[in-house]
Amino acid sequence: MSRHIRLVAVATAALAASLLSAPVHAAPGSAVPMGAAAPVGGAPRTGFELSDGARWTTQAEERQFLTAVDRATDRVGVSTIGTTGQGRPVRLVRVGGSRTTTSRILLVCSQHGDEPSGREACLSTVRDLAYAADPGTRRLLSRTTVFVIPTANPDGRAADTRGNADGVDVNRDHIALKTAEGRAVAAVIRDHRPDVIYDLHEYGGTPRFYDKDLLSLWPRNLNTASPVHREARTLSERYVRPAAHDAGFSTGVYGIWTDPVTGEPVKQVAGDGQERILRNAAGIKHSVGLLVETRTDPLTDEERNDEAVNNRRRVTSQLVALHAAFAFTEERRDRIEAATSAARTAGLLDRGPIHLGGADNDPADPAEVIEDPPCGYHLTPEQYADVQDELALHGVRSRPDRHGAYVPLRQSQRALVPLLLDERAAYRLTEGRAVPDC
Structure with a gap:
């Protein structure tokens, strides 16, 4: 010291x-x-x-x-x-x-x-x-x-x-x-x-x-x-x-x-x-x-x-x-x-896996790793109405549209998005639909 x-x-x-x-x-x-x-x-x-x-x-x-x-x-x-x-x-x-x-x-x-x-x-x-x-x-x-x-x-x-x-x-x-x-x-x-x-x-x-x-x-x-x-x-x-x-x-x-x-x-x-x-x-x-x-x-x-x-x-x-x-x-x-x-700008590059489990002293199982994350998640109007306040409090950017809302991964809070919206995430807010193509 x-x-x-x-x-x-x-x-x-x-x-x-x-x-x-x-x-x-x-x-x-x-x-x-x-x-x-x-x-x-x-x-x-x-x-x-x-x-x-x-x-x-x-x-x-x-x-x-x-x-x-x-x-x-x-x-x-x-x-x-x-x-x-x-x-x-x-x-x-x-x-x-x-x-x-x-x-x-x-x-x-x-x-x-x-x-x-x-x-x-x-x-x-x-x-x-x-x-x-x-x-x-x-x-x-x-x-x-x-x-x-x-x-x-x-x-x-x-x-x-x-x-x-x-x-x-x-x-x-x-x-x-x-x-x-x-x-x-x-x-x-x-x-x-x-x-x-x-x-x-x-x-x-x-x-x-x-x-x-x-x-x-x-x-x-x-x-x-x-x-x-x-x-x-x-x-x-x-x-x-x-x-x-x-x-x-x-x-x-x-x-x-x-x-x-x-x-x-x-x-x-x-x-x-x-x-x-x-x-x-x-x-x-x-x-x-x-x-x-x-x-x-x-x-x-x-x-x-x-x-x-x-x-x-x-x-x-x-x-x-x-x-x-x-x-x-x-x-x-x-x-x-x-x-x-x-770290705050890295998410804008939209690269790398995202972990749904594991820790620095306990490697994630393969099933807990999204190796090729989607471009984002789409929410229905009902889903978006239910979670839009929480997304905003987390600082997660979303794009409302006439079909609900699209939440891209290309943003500062990139790693957080799947933890909130992926169907496999343990503490998700809702199950968004993964959008594979940008």
């Missing part, structure tokens, strides 16, 4: 500790300092910070917090991008965004309502970016717009449930787009075309398989362009995990393919190549995607005896990893933009 990233990791650890008013658990030799300090300049604090980690920030507190940050600086803008089934707003926060910015990073927090630590990290990060006066942060924001969806599943967060108010897992809805929450995320990706999509989650520990403080996983879907896939793995393996390790946290890759002790196959795939999961949808849509999971279960006596200690460890590990993602965005800016730009 470069000297610059090491400094970021140390600074991030210090920042994370400063946000908490009691010592944070970390492994022996941790770089995380003890002690506490209030946020700079009397800036607002989250409910989590005010309670010393004893409880999570309420939605009323989130609204008040974001309003205060928005009013305090012109670096921040807060908008509503959707409304849930129970009438709660899904908010998007923009930080930075001057005319000279070139890079865009999207943070998606708490898609699962019972996984709150990423939301807390996102909220405090919005505040810290907004109020920061140091040259490094100013330089980052002069060239990067940071978009944050602090609570991607407000109804689930209110009920402390994984799914939304209808019991739907939002992180399995990034193809069908049946939920208000999934549609809101899709619209942000379409409208802002983030170079990096960073998805914050938590997981329940399973000793021997899952017992690390922090796990991460990149897009495994085989339709992810090779340069985008390479940058996503770099984000995980050279930035997020090393930074967490340097701060004293144990790390690993999410998804256990073999038993770490016996070597026997386990194939706990964590949805490896499924296009409906956000980290894979991000890759297919030409963004450098990463899923990050922090462990909810306490492992030390201190964490077992005091829930706040465990909560602080969860949030701190998220903060360390998140700030490493900012360092990645800053240090590899040119490589990231080259990768995402090339």
